[in-house]
Amino acid sequence: MGNCFGKILQCFGIKGSSDDSERKPLLSSDYGDDDSQHTENQRSSCDIQSPTTSGYQLDSDKTPLLTEHDRKFSPHGEEWSRINVPKFHQTVRERSPPASRQLKRHHSLTIPLITEPSDEESKNGDTDSITSTPPSKRQLTAMELLQTETTYIRNLKIIIEVYKQPLERAVEDKDPILAAEDIKNIFNGISDILSVHSEIHQELSNVISDWDEDCCIASIITKYQGQLTKAYPPYVNFFDMGKDLILKQQKSNQKFSEFLINCFNNPLCLKQPLDALMIRPVQRLPSMSLLISDMQRRTPEELRDHKELEKAKESLKQVLSHINEDKRKTEGKLKIFDIIYEVESCPAEIVSSNRSFVARTNVTSLNEGLYRVGDRLALYLLTDMIEVSKFKHSPGTVLLKHIRMLPLSDIKLVIDIEDSDESVNMFAIQLVDELSAKSTNCQHHNPNMDKLCVCQVLDDRIYKQDFLKKLEAQILVQRSKGDDEAVLRKMDHTEVQPMLKRGGSRIFKKGRGKAKRD
Structure with a gap:
């Protein structure tokens, strides 16, 4: 011791x-x-x-x-x-x-000191203490782009291999969990998106693994602009429908609900629910656009990739613009089917491949131009016509009833009546009389024969100005070339009153003192 x-x-x-x-x-x-x-x-x-x-x-x-x-x-x-x-x-x-x-x-x-290697050590190859040159900010952004692309492809494969393919196999085995049409609506276009991004990932990986500051990342993005433009719209256009379908089936279909739980617990799924995975394709292109902008900001101007990255940004912007426009048109076409369900006795001819929904507003008819005085009407503006429906006095499951289909070619003038004490939130549509329109000298027909339809906007969802501008735009599209006559005019109620038939002056007295509802 x-x-x-x-x-x-x-x-x-x-x-x-x-x-x-x-x-x-x-x-x-x-x-x-x-x-x-x-x-x-x-x-x-x-x-x-x-x-x-x-x-x-x-x-x-x-x-x-x-x-x-x-x-x-x-x-x-x-x-x-x-x-x-x-x-x-x-x-x-x-x-x-x-x-x-x-x-x-x-x-x-006893604390060891880290010092720079001497020249003699460097000559002898003793460079263990020398660290490699740190990557530039440009290289770090490129690596982030590759890493996010890798994660995105992994998520796409989870959607296909864990969710989509088992549902399709169940249909083939005559024990369907979802109908084949529902599976198509939910996963439409996802395989094409995976194919395009796999190619982009491969090229990015090849460039970054053999990194050179003068390499060109932008050319990879611009190269696949066309494929991205084709691959994304089928998925994005029906994304909202697919999301609603998943929620609906999850509540009503016990078999599908159990399937989602089993997939969530699958180790391959990495604890990601289907709805969280499905939104990734919608977010990917905006995310890529931001990374390309960051890379351009961190790329010296003397490198050739600096200008090319500007082109890549524009390419992605065009792809996103095309996707959004295509989605808007698709939603407009799908909305027509909703009109059929919303409006009683709506004619089936309203459904057309060249027709889509533009806007809707609710109005009160102030004269007998469109329908009876005082009735509430719903105006559905389509690309080539207006569906006029009235609100039922005793509504059941359907609130509206079909009145007429008004072609935009029959509209001669749209009048924006300026607000005053006697006219609040009002507009008028001047229709060409059928007999006058059919006459050979239709350009010099009698204006008194034209019908003026005066309405007051009640719907607070669509403001009067917005609806009238969209109506004007669609009328101009339907008009023949060379017809440059103005469609939308602003008028005071004193100018509109002489254009009304006998008794029309009561319209403005009736509307006096009404508050604007917007």
């Missing part, structure tokens, strides 16, 4: 002797005269002998040495043994820690 403690003291640079009479107090100069006896008693209580030295003192000029026995039983090696304070040292009073200050100096001396 004594030998062990002696060696511990040796770690602190303390020399000892086997002769007790020659022992000296540990740094006795740090204590006053009154404490000398206490220090001697405290030191004698330890009564530690060193087998190799003749006295106790701190050797401040030399680093303590360890024997092979110390290194063997030291838990942290030689360096830690130099600075670790043994437990017995905690019995020394707080006013006598000069050894700890010595230990701090020893500890600071």
Whole structure:
């Protein structure tokens, strides 16, 4: 036991002797005269002998040495043994820690310093301490683009392999979870998107793995502009329908609900629900556009890729613009089917491949131009006609009833009646009389034969100005070339009143004092 403690003291640079009479107090100069006896008693209580030295003192000029026995039983090696304070040292009073200050100096001396390699080391190939050149910001952005593309492709494969293909196999096995038409509506175009992005990922990987600051990333994006334009619309156009279909089936179809739970628990799915995965294709192209913008900002102007990245940004912008426009047209066509369900006795001829929905507004008829005075009407503006429906007085499951289909070619003029005390939120449509339109001299027909339909907008969803501008645009599209006559005019109610038939002046008196509902 004594030998062990002696060696511990040796770690602190303390020399000892086997002769007790020659022992000296540990740094006795740090204590006053009154404490000398206490220090001697405290030191004698330890009564530690060193087998190799003749006295106790701190050797401040030399680093303590360890024997092979110390290194063997030291838990942290030689360096830690130099600075670790043994437990017995905690019995020394707080006013006598000069050894700890010595230990701090020893500890600071043992910290290795990292220095630059000398020229001789560099010539000899000793460059282990030299780190590689850090990647540029441009390269980091390219790596981020590749990483996000990798994650995106992984998610697309999860959609196809974990969700889509098992549903299709169930249909083939005559045990369908969803109808084949529903599967098509939900996953329409997802395979084509995966195919295009797999090719983009492969080319990006080839360029980035052999990185050169003068490489061209933009050419990869512009190269696949056409394929992206074709691949995305079939999916994006029916994304909302597919999302609603998933929610509906999840509530009503127990088999499909259990299927989604099993897929979610599948390790391949990475705990991602189907609805979270389905939105990834909608978000991908805007995300790519942002990364391309960042890369251009971090690319020096002298590199050829700086200008090419501007072209890549424009390519993605054109793809997104095409997708949005195609989606708008598709939604307009699908809306026509909603009109058939919303309007009682709506003719089936309203459905046409060349016709789509544009806007809707609710109005009150102020004269007998479109229907009876005082009736509430719903005007569905389509690309080539207006579906006029009235609100039923005793509504059941259907609120509206079909009145007429008004071709836009029959509209001669759209009048925006300026608001006043006698006219609030009102407009008028001047229709060409059928007999006058069929006459050979239709350009010089009698204006008094034209019918003026005066309405007051009640719907707060579509403002009057917005509806009239869309109506004007569609009329101009339907008109033949060379017909430059103005369609939309602003008039005061005093100008409109003479155009009305007998008794029409009561319209403005009737509307006096009505508040604008918007």
